[in-house]
Amino acid sequence: MGKLGKSWKKIVAFLRPSDVSLKMDRRIQLVKTIVINIISLSIFVAVWWGLSEMLNSAFLPRPDIVFEAFIDSFQTVDITTGRTMWDNILTSSIRVAWGFALAFILAVPLGLMMGFSKTFESFSKPVVEVFRPIAPIAWAPLLLIAMGGIVGPIIVIFIGVFFPLLSNIIFGVRSIQPILMDAARTLGARRRDMFVKVIIPSTVPYIMTGIRIGLGIGWMCVVAAEFLGAIGGGVGQYVQFKTEVNRFDQVFAGLIVFSILGLSTTELSGWVERRVSKRMGLK
Amino acid sequence: MMLSIEGLRKSFPLEEGELVAIEDFTLEVEKGEFICILGPSGCGKTTILRIIAGLDTLSGGSISLNGKDIKGPGSDRGMVFQEFALFPWRSVRKNIEFGMELRKIPPKNRNEISQKLIELVGLRGFENSHPHELSGGMKQRVGIARALANEPEILLMDEPFGALDAQTRNLMQKELLRIWQETKKTIIFITHSVDEAVFLADRIVVMSERPGHITEIYKIPWERPRDRASMEFANLRKEILEKLEKMVKVD
Numbered sequence: 001m002g003k004l005g006k007s008w009k010k011i012v013a014f015l016r017p018s019d020v021s022l023k024m025d026r027r028i029q030l031v032k033t034i035v036i037n038i039i040s041l042s043i044f045v046a047v048w049w050g051l052s053e054m055l056n057s058a059f060l061p062r063p064d065i066v067f068e069a070f071i072d073s074f075q076t077v078d079i080t081t082g083r084t085m086w087d088n089i090l091t092s093s094i095r096v097a098w099g100f101a102l103a104f105i106l107a108v109p110l111g112l113m114m115g116f117s118k119t120f121e122s123f124s125k126p127v128v129e130v131f132r133p134i135a136p137i138a139w140a141p142l143l144l145i146a147m148g149g150i151v152g153p154i155i156v157i158f159i160g161v162f163f164p165l166l167s168n169i170i171f172g173v174r175s176i177q178p179i180l181m182d183a184a185r186t187l188g189a190r191r192r193d194m195f196v197k198v199i200i201p202s203t204v205p206y207i208m209t210g211i212r213i214g215l216g217i218g219w220m221c222v223v224a225a226e227f228l229g230a231i232g233g234g235v236g237q238y239v240q241f242k243t244e245v246n247r248f249d250q251v252f253a254g255l256i257v258f259s260i261l262g263l264s265t266t267e268l269s270g271w272v273e274r275r276v277s278k279r280m281g282l283k
Numbered sequence: 284m285m286l287s288i289e290g291l292r293k294s295f296p297l298e299e300g301e302l303v304a305i306e307d308f309t310l311e312v313e314k315g316e317f318i319c320i321l322g323p324s325g326c327g328k329t330t331i332l333r334i335i336a337g338l339d340t341l342s343g344g345s346i347s348l349n350g351k352d353i354k355g356p357g358s359d360r361g362m363v364f365q366e367f368a369l370f371p372w373r374s375v376r377k378n379i380e381f382g383m384e385l386r387k388i389p390p391k392n393r394n395e396i397s398q399k400l401i402e403l404v405g406l407r408g409f410e411n412s413h414p415h416e417l418s419g420g421m422k423q424r425v426g427i428a429r430a431l432a433n434e435p436e437i438l439l440m441d442e443p444f445g446a447l448d449a450q451t452r453n454l455m456q457k458e459l460l461r462i463w464q465e466t467k468k469t470i471i472f473i474t475h476s477v478d479e480a481v482f483l484a485d486r487i488v489v490m491s492e493r494p495g496h497i498t499e500i501y502k503i504p505w506e507r508p509r510d511r512a513s514m515e516f517a518n519l520r521k522e523i524l525e526k527l528e529k530m531v532k533v534d
Contacts (some may be wrong), residue, residue, distance in 0.1 A: 029335075052353070179364060179368045180368055180370060182362075182368065183362070183364060183368035183369075184336050184370075184381070185337075186336050186338065186362040186430075186439075187358070187359065187381050187385060187430075187433060188356070188357065188433065189385055190385075193385050197385075198370070201370070201372045202370075202371075202372065204372070280372035281371045281372055281411075281413030281414060281415050
């Protein structure tokens with residue numbers, strides 16, 4: 001116990017933030033975080049492994065088998081779909097990009113106007129509020145029949161991205177400090193100048209937050225849209241086909257791909273968001 | 284007479300009746316004068332400044348600049364805020380050039396003017412810094428330069444050094460006097476520091492609590508820089524302080 005206790009103390013002392021210097025402190029904190037992250041993921045995989053051994057069910061394949069299917073999906077052309085995972089990722093990404101672009105083009109001017117003009121807000125708010133509570137996925141079956149397997153999924157994603165983006169922009173315009181508007185007015189700003197030189201720039205960080213949240217939702221919507229008969233593949237379609245042919249290892253591989261795609265999009269847009277805010281001297 | 288305020292009255296409607304914030308405020312300001320408006324909080328001194336700036340409307344009386352009634356903000360009046368109110372996404376230079384951009388001054392001239400102002404307020408080397416990188420004193424230097432960039436006739440300053448620590452505050456007071464003497468602007472300066480007012484002003488306008496009105500005007504003909512340690516400085520400061528204290532006690 002004595003020896004074990006001593007080395008345990010050493011580990012704790014290493015992990016505990018010391019007061020040597022702030023920079024050192026932060027580095028230790030980072031190492032600590034990474035170590036804990038690795039431990040938590042390992043426990044997760046171990047539990048998964050244990051469960052799949054215990055249940056011995058085809059619905060929950062072992063992690064190593066899923067990993068193999070994951071690697072394989074990128075390397076070989078699939079027999080049922082005729083595509084590699086790369087093709088599916090590309091297809092899904094293009095859908096998300098289109099849906100997102102449409103939402104962005106519409107939500108930014110609309111949000112700025114709704115935040116800025118009381119009259120315009122009173123005019124457009126009822127319509128927006130009627131549509132907002134409807135889950136984007138609820139539109140999917142109708143839109144896929146009405147607009148087809150190519151445009152349909154894009155519109156589903158559009159609906160998903162549009163509302164969080166719009167809310168964030170309106171909130172951004174409302175959050176402007178009144179004193180900045182006062183300052184601009186004393187410097188000779190008229191309504192138009194106020195819009196272009198004060199409201200738009202100070203809303204940029206909120207637009208960035210809207211983009212990050214919107215993209216996350218975009219990835220959720222693409223799954224649903226692709227389940228319901230999108231044309232031309234996609235990761236969602238891959239997951240559905242694989243469920244139908246009982247290849248649950250490949251189903252899980254597809255789920256992991258979704259996780260990676262969503263996570264990297266959010267991280268990337270979060271990084272851009274922080275960069276933009278810093279460059280603009282905000283937050 | 285440059286700025287003329289005649290029987291100014293400001294009231295806010297309440298559920299029953301109204302709240303009179305300022306009553307019968309009359310003041311004539313000469314060109315180049317340094318006026319300090321002094322009073323307890325809630326006496327409406329900031330409101331008066333905002334009315335002169337055109338940010339608030341008056342409820343009665345009249346106010347004119349060079350014989351023209353004031354209707355809304357204009358570039359003939361520059362304002363400096365206690366909270367600085369700098370545009371955080373703009374660099375020091377871009378903050379200073381804001382008003383000139385609006386007045387469609389060509390970039391080359393803009394640059395020349397802003398460079399001169401940067402030198403005037405002592406910010407050389409910080410042209411491309413953003414407000415969040417500056418100390419409070421430096422931020423207010425930007426605020427002053429930004430207001431001056433429109434070449435206003437009057438500089439309206441709303442407790443501009445209220446958010447600064449004592450040392451920076453004293454330094455900024457000296458800097459402001461230097462800038463005032465170099466630019467020969469008319470300044471209306473709001474403060475609740477008697478010391479600050481006695482140090483800066485040609486005339487101190489003392490206001491009472493709500494409804495705010497002028498109780499006294501002190502003319503200070505002394506030369507600058509004024510010596511805070513002198514007898515006359517101490518005596519005047521004491522006299523005004525006692526007057527203000529009495530006002531608060533009555534309440």
